[in-house]
Amino acid sequence: MPAQISPSILAADFARLADEARAVDGADWLHVDVMDNHFVPNLTLGTPVVEALSRATGTPLDCHLMIEDPDRWAPQYVEAGAGSVTFHVEAAAAPVRLAREIRAKGARASMALKPGTPVEPYEDLLPELDMLLVMTVEPGFGGQAFLDIMLPKIRRTRQLIDKHGLEMWLQVDGGVSADTVERCAEAGADVFVAGSAVYGADDPAAAVRALRTQAEEAARRTSAG
Numbered sequence: 001m002p003a004q005i006s007p008s009i010l011a012a013d014f015a016r017l018a019d020e021a022r023a024v025d026g027a028d029w030l031h032v033d034v035m036d037n038h039f040v041p042n043l044t045l046g047t048p049v050v051e052a053l054s055r056a057t058g059t060p061l062d063c064h065l066m067i068e069d070p071d072r073w074a075p076q077y078v079e080a081g082a083g084s085v086t087f088h089v090e091a092a093a094a095p096v097r098l099a100r101e102i103r104a105k106g107a108r109a110s111m112a113l114k115p116g117t118p119v120e121p122y123e124d125l126l127p128e129l130d131m132l133l134v135m136t137v138e139p140g141f142g143g144q145a146f147l148d149i150m151l152p153k154i155r156r157t158r159q160l161i162d163k164h165g166l167e168m169w170l171q172v173d174g175g176v177s178a179d180t181v182e183r184c185a186e187a188g189a190d191v192f193v194a195g196s197a198v199y200g201a202d203d204p205a206a207a208v209r210a211l212r213t214q215a216e217e218a219a220r221r222t223s224a225g
């Protein structure tokens with residue numbers, strides 16, 4: 001699958017959100033960080049902003065819910081216009097039921113793992129998902145350093161996906177930049193969230209294209225052995 005880039009609006013200027021969304025036209029997704037100040041120690045935005053963003057951009061919205069009780073709230077993000085909804089397994093009461101509900105409402109269902117959460121206990125759930133997100137920082141804040149120690153988990157997740165012959169995507173989020181994207185792609189990730197690396201660049205759309213090229217070339221080198 002070609003590499004996909006999902007710029008994180010956490011690093012954007014919230015006073016100019018519509019313009020910032022359009023500044024990354026050409027990205028595969030727009031990553032929307034939803035934080036509730038309970039699951040993570042930070043507070044961002046909710047469904048009214050997601051609705052407004054979906055009117056402001058044609059780029060599909062990739063909503064990452066860093067919130068408690070996603071079983072209750074996630075379906076509302078599909079109704080607000082999200083094309084993909086990611087909930088944290090650490091917060092979900094019934095992850096399979098929730099993934100099915102997100103899919104039934106018409107969005108891609110995705111599940112996230114914090115750095116300390118292993119993937120192996122969730123192997124049987126993978127067919128219920130369209131994407132698995134391996135966090136490469138502790139969720140809550142942008143601009144953190146990429147956790148290299150997550151690379152073996154990305155590799156193990158890729159092995160599980162391939163072992164079951166699944167079409168699902170493997171996303172990484174946190175500290176993804178020109179310096180780290182190739183290691184993530186080599187480990188088997190194919191969807192890359194990048195906040196500071198995109199919105200901190202002079203030309204965010206060009207930064208998206210450069211990250212995609214780097215990821216695709218790294219994946220090609222890896223598959224060529």
Ligand SMILES: O=C(CO)[C@H](O)[C@H](O)COP(=O)(O)O
Nearest residue numbers: 139140142143174175195196
């Ligand atoms: O989920 C997140 C934080 O919880 C952000 O999406 C992530 O940190 C992206 O920002 P950056 O690329 O600057 O690290």
